[in-house]
Amino acid sequence: MASSMPTAPGELASGSILQRIMSGRQENLLLCLAISVFALYPLVDELFDIGRLGSMGSIMIYVLLAMGLNIVVGYAGLLDLGYAAFFAIGAYTMGLLTSPKSFFIKEGYVPEWLQHFWPALAVSWVVAAIFGVLLGAPTLRLRGDYLAIVTLGFGEIVPNFFLNAEKITNGTLGLNPVGKPSTFTIFGHKFAFAPTDQDNWYWLILAICVLSLFMIRRFYNSRLGRTWQAVREDEIAAASMGVNLVRTKLWAFALGASFAGFAGSLSAAYFQYVHPANFEFIVSITILSMVVLGGIGNIYGVIAGALLIGFFDRILTEELTPPLNSLGDALSIDFLANHNLTQDKFLIFGLALVLTMLLRPEGLFPSARRKAEFHPEEDKISEHEQQQMYDIREMDEPAVGERA
Amino acid sequence: MLLVLLAIGLIYGAYDRPELFAQYIIIGVANGALIALIALGYTLVYGIVELINFAHGEVFMMGAYFALTVVATTGVTTEKGWLILAAAAILALLGSMVFSSAINWGIDRVAYRRLRHAPRLAPLICAIGFSFILQQMAVYWKGGNPLSPPALIPSEYRAYNILQEWFGLETRIRIRPLDLAVVLITIPLLILLQWFIQRTRTGKAMRATAQDRDAAALMGIDVNRAISIAFIVGGALAGAAGMIAVYYINSARPGMGFRYGLYAFTAAVVGGIGNLNGAVIGGFIIGIAWSLSDGFLKTYPGGHFSWWGAQWTPALIFGLLVVTMVFRPSGILGETTAEKV
Numbered sequence: 001m002a003s004s005m006p007t008a009p010g011e012l013a014s015g016s017i018l019q020r021i022m023s024g025r026q027e028n029l030l031l032c033l034a035i036s037v038f039a040l041y042p043l044v045d046e047l048f049d050i051g052r053l054g055s056m057g058s059i060m061i062y063v064l065l066a067m068g069l070n071i072v073v074g075y076a077g078l079l080d081l082g083y084a085a086f087f088a089i090g091a092y093t094m095g096l097l098t099s100p101k102s103f104f105i106k107e108g109y110v111p112e113w114l115q116h117f118w119p120a121l122a123v124s125w126v127v128a129a130i131f132g133v134l135l136g137a138p139t140l141r142l143r144g145d146y147l148a149i150v151t152l153g154f155g156e157i158v159p160n161f162f163l164n165a166e167k168i169t170n171g172t173l174g175l176n177p178v179g180k181p182s183t184f185t186i187f188g189h190k191f192a193f194a195p196t197d198q199d200n201w202y203w204l205i206l207a208i209c210v211l212s213l214f215m216i217r218r219f220y221n222s223r224l225g226r227t228w229q230a231v232r233e234d235e236i237a238a239a240s241m242g243v244n245l246v247r248t249k250l251w252a253f254a255l256g257a258s259f260a261g262f263a264g265s266l267s268a269a270y271f272q273y274v275h276p277a278n279f280e281f282i283v284s285i286t287i288l289s290m291v292v293l294g295g296i297g298n299i300y301g302v303i304a305g306a307l308l309i310g311f312f313d314r315i316l317t318e319e320l321t322p323p324l325n326s327l328g329d330a331l332s333i334d335f336l337a338n339h340n341l342t343q344d345k346f347l348i349f350g351l352a353l354v355l356t357m358l359l360r361p362e363g364l365f366p367s368a369r370r371k372a373e374f375h376p377e378e379d380k381i382s383e384h385e386q387q388q389m390y391d392i393r394e395m396d397e398p399a400v401g402e403r404a
Numbered sequence: 405m406l407l408v409l410l411a412i413g414l415i416y417g418a419y420d421r422p423e424l425f426a427q428y429i430i431i432g433v434a435n436g437a438l439i440a441l442i443a444l445g446y447t448l449v450y451g452i453v454e455l456i457n458f459a460h461g462e463v464f465m466m467g468a469y470f471a472l473t474v475v476a477t478t479g480v481t482t483e484k485g486w487l488i489l490a491a492a493a494i495l496a497l498l499g500s501m502v503f504s505s506a507i508n509w510g511i512d513r514v515a516y517r518r519l520r521h522a523p524r525l526a527p528l529i530c531a532i533g534f535s536f537i538l539q540q541m542a543v544y545w546k547g548g549n550p551l552s553p554p555a556l557i558p559s560e561y562r563a564y565n566i567l568q569e570w571f572g573l574e575t576r577i578r579i580r581p582l583d584l585a586v587v588l589i590t591i592p593l594l595i596l597l598q599w600f601i602q603r604t605r606t607g608k609a610m611r612a613t614a615q616d617r618d619a620a621a622l623m624g625i626d627v628n629r630a631i632s633i634a635f636i637v638g639g640a641l642a643g644a645a646g647m648i649a650v651y652y653i654n655s656a657r658p659g660m661g662f663r664y665g666l667y668a669f670t671a672a673v674v675g676g677i678g679n680l681n682g683a684v685i686g687g688f689i690i691g692i693a694w695s696l697s698d699g700f701l702k703t704y705p706g707g708h709f710s711w712w713g714a715q716w717t718p719a720l721i722f723g724l725l726v727v728t729m730v731f732r733p734s735g736i737l738g739e740t741t742a743e744k745v
Contacts, residue, residue: 073525077525079525079528079529081532138726138730139726139729139730142729142733145454145455145456145524145528146673146729146733148456148528149456149669149673149725149729150725150726150729152666153666153670153722153725153726154722154726156666156718156722157718157719157722157723160715160716160718160719161719163715164715164716164719281662285532285536288529288532289533292529343543343548344540346536346537346539346540346543347536347537347540347541349533349536350532350533350534350535350536350537350538350539350540351533351537352533353529353530353532353533353536354515354530354533354534354537356529357515357519357522357526357527357529357530357533358515358518358519358530361519361522361523361526373523374522374523374526
């Protein structure tokens with residue numbers, strides 16, 4: 001029932017259990033709770049000597065990326081297969097502005113005040129958004145699947161350019177070191193950002209994630225957010241209601257790209273290294289499968305998807321490989337004994353995409369509206385229309401309604 | 405802008421060094437024939453179900469891997485007579501065609517068919533998923549490293565120049581038997597396909613389905629069968645391309661499908677997606693652009709393009725893709741159909 005009133009409370013309540021919990025004021029309460037749980041993780045890590053803080057930092061960067069891609073794919077319904085390009089642009093902006101290896105710094109083009117983490121972070125946010133507009137402006141008039149391929153091409157060209165423009169980007173050697181935030185003090189706690197200060201880095205990334213979450217939520221609940229949904233559900237209807245299609249899509253593209261810019265510059269500073277190999281196609285697909293698995297269009301679902309896949313990718317495969325190998329030794333099965341689970345990424349992401357689309361196309365934690373869109377057969381009006389088609393066309397598949 | 409500059413440079417280069425230019429064109433034509441075979445698979449499927457079959461590049465790669473296996477299993481060596489070698493080559497070609505079409509058909513049957521009425525995004529995401537699954541399967545099957553195929557072509561033929569040996573021409577342009585073989589295998593396949601689509605009853609059913617699925621169903625055409633056949637034919641062409649590619653580039657690796665697949669998709673779009681002749685023309689354009697960009701451009705007199713090399717080829721080809729999409733989304737031969745909005 002995608003066409004019924006979007007803001008009616010009854011509509012939301014008919015969604016999943018998660019949806020029902022998340023509606024109303026409890027949402028904010030739960031959110032605060034979740035954020036504090038994540039904020040306390042470094043203490044837990046230290047207490048139980050888990051030693052996974054570094055992995056959690058990079059998972060959080062993935063969460064940020066997934067939230068950004070959700071704007072483009074989930075809210076506006078535009079399939080972007082080259083999202084890693086904006087991630088790369090953010091990272092290289094940070095690198096080129098702050099790294100001593102950078103061509104622009106060596107030539108003295110960058111003013112002194114800009115060569116620090118915070119101003120560079122802001123700049124990379126803007127630069128990524130500008131590139132989003134530059135790519136989007138000529139291509140957003142294309143149909144959905146064409147757009148997917150153009151973005152894919154763009155996602156290939158950008159790392160290729162960074163790899164080959166050696167004079168500017170230092171090519172395969174990458175940029176290292178990269179600027180990091182200077183030490184500051186809040187409530188007597190000193191926040192230093194040396195490589196050993198993993199907990200401070202984690203809190204910094206988490207803070208930026210939370211900030212982005214609130215920004216994206218505000219965007220979604222604004223007039224702009226509503227036009228995104230309108231365009232996604234029915235372009236023709238939206239256009240005839242006075243929505244400017246290209247401008248709406250362009251905003252989605254630019255905002256989505258800008259959060260990738262955030263993530264890129266953060267990860268550049270976090271790893272103190274920018275290298276073109278970190279932005280290959282697999283990165284775009286990883287982020288896409290997070291969004292698809294978690295629930296296209298529902299920001300909490302997407303965060304859950306990102307945590308799930310990130311946890312699997314960064315932690316579970318590494319933890320499970322030694323027991324699997326010893327099991328293989330015990331059973332003397334060579335394949336298990338020598339198999340490294342971290343190499344199975346492609347299979348896992350592929351399966352995640354295919355199975356989600358086949359079994360639950362709206363993802364694990366969908367938004368009610370998105371769910372309705374992916375199940376057109378439950379729609380009263382289209383049921384009538386489709387039944388007429390089914391009666392003639394497909395005898396091997398059960399007809400949706402009863403024969404008239 | 406850059407493309408125009410490149411074109412001017414090329415024309416001048418062709419005038420300045422005709423022999424070298426001709427050489428790269430010959431390589432480009434052979435490359436183009438390969439790409440055209442893959443591009444046809446994209447265009448066939450897109451024409452009939454409007455789905456960009458993202459996994460098609462991997463279907464091609466699986467065909468290449470299967471060809472390796474077949475040749476290795478027959479155990480032929482280059483010392484054997486040419487008749488046995490040719491028989492092994494034909495066996496590998498047919499084997500990989502069957503194998504690839506089975507994969508392509510299977511994917512359609514398992515996944516795409518269930519998503520015919522879902523939003524467009526669903527089958528596309530599914531196809532991306534399958535492309536990754538197939539890549540991983542290839543890694544499990546043969547390992548992730550590049551493989552060189554078992555010898556099938558006597559090594560002295562690799563450097564053999566047909567123009568010199570057969571026609572006695574005193575020229576530095578070289579046509580290798582391999583270049584010739586690629587084109588000689590491709591052309592009959594193209595003619596066969598053209599005949600199949602235009603002349604047979606099944607081909608007619610496919611064309612009708614592509615035009616209007618519901619109307620075709622009303623006329624008693626088994627739409628699902630027509631779609632399955634499009635996948636099977638596309639897969640067979642990709643398998644043939646896989647077998648040829650393995651021996652033409654003399655290596656195979658799990659990632660080869662991704663790059664070739666994207667180039668072939670670009671070719672299909674440049675030619676006009678959904679149009680069979682367009683895919684072939686696009687294939688040759690991309691193939692020639694590829695070979696010129698790989699080697700010829702940096703020899704351009706005056707050294708203005710000395711920085712250009714094979715590393716910029718992907719950027720050039722995707723640049724072509726983007727330019728086509730923006731200025732003529734329907735491609736060279738495609739009809740200009742206006743969007744509804």
